[in-house]
Amino acid sequence: MIRPHDDRITIRLIALIFVTIVTTMVISRNKQMQTIRASEFKARCLALMDSVAASGEILVVTKNGKPIAELHPYSGSRASSPFGLHPQLQIQGDVITPIGDDEWKVLE
Numbered sequence: 001m002i003r004p005h006d007d008r009i010t011i012r013l014i015a016l017i018f019v020t021i022v023t024t025m026v027i028s029r030n031k032q033m034q035t036i037r038a039s040e041f042k043a044r045c046l047a048l049m050d051s052v053a054a055s056g057e058i059l060v061v062t063k064n065g066k067p068i069a070e071l072h073p074y075s076g077s078r079a080s081s082p083f084g085l086h087p088q089l090q091i092q093g094d095v096i097t098p099i100g101d102d103e104w105k106v107l108e
Contacts (some may be wrong), residue, residue: 038063
């Protein structure tokens with residue numbers, strides 16, 4: 001546990017996180033993604049899915065020269081929480097029933 005007075009540890013931790021984020025961004029920017037026209041993708045879809053699964057690279061599908069979709073290899077993980085929210089988040093109370101007019105007046 002980091003104590004508030006351990007400034008050196010806090011600064012080192014922040015620096016490590018920053019370096020990790022910047023490194024990840026640089027690696028992802030320098031990675032050339034292969035592109036393919038939508039018509040060609042349609043004709044070779046199954047073979048391209050096998051290729052992406054084997055190589056692990058991302059394939060960008062274009063239409064009229066503009067990217068419209070990306071084909072990623074399956075990561076094997078699924079969000080454990082509803083709607084992809086933070087795992088410790090808990091929904092409490094009734095979130096389905098509409099609120100009354102009195103509650104909306106507070107927001108004015």
